[in-house]
Amino acid sequence: xxxxxxxxxxxxxxxxxxxxxxxxxxxxxxxxxxxxxxxxxxxxxxxxxxxxxxxxxxxxxxxxxxxxxxxxxxxxxxxxxxxxxxxxxxxxxxxxxxxxxxxxxxxxxxxxxxxxxxxxxxxxxxxxxxxxxxxxxxxxx
Numbered sequence: 001x002x003x004x005x006x007x008x009x010x011x012x013x014x015x016x017x018x019x020x021x022x023x024x025x026x027x028x029x030x031x032x033x034x035x036x037x038x039x040x041x042x043x044x045x046x047x048x049x050x051x052x053x054x055x056x057x058x059x060x061x062x063x064x065x066x067x068x069x070x071x072x073x074x075x076x077x078x079x080x081x082x083x084x085x086x087x088x089x090x091x092x093x094x095x096x097x098x099x100x101x102x103x104x105x106x107x108x109x110x111x112x113x114x115x116x117x118x119x120x121x122x123x124x125x126x127x128x129x130x131x132x133x134x135x136x137x138x139x140x141x
Contacts, residue, residue: 005137009055017049021048021049024117024119034094051090069137089111
């Protein structure tokens with residue numbers, strides 16, 4: 001990927017991850033964070049959303065292997081979904097589950113039902129944006 005496309009790819013992924021996490025977890029904005037007692041909700045989401053940077057190795061590997069473009073979009077969208085879900089789990093765990101008796105299974109289920117509508121829309125927007133801007137193409141056309 002070219003440098004400009006790489007920057008676009010990261011900005012789109014980061015903004016969508018931040019927005020979907022904010023929208024799905026805004027009910028817990030007033031709760032204390034177990035990770036950082038002084039952190040405000042927005043700062044914690046901004047920092048935790050940086051986990052989305054791990055989508056770069058996926059994009060790099062997809063370009064390294066000569067896969068079809070449709071498979072690249074599917075794999076990158078699934079990676080975006082998993083990383084965004086991980087960000088939601090982290091926020092929920094630090095704001096809610098750490099202060100109560102949630103099991104690991106309960107955390108996964110609760111986060112899934114809280115975040116599912118926002119995750120679905122953000123994955124769709126991610127897929128459309130990467131497709132529209134040709135961000136996973138090997139060469140610029």
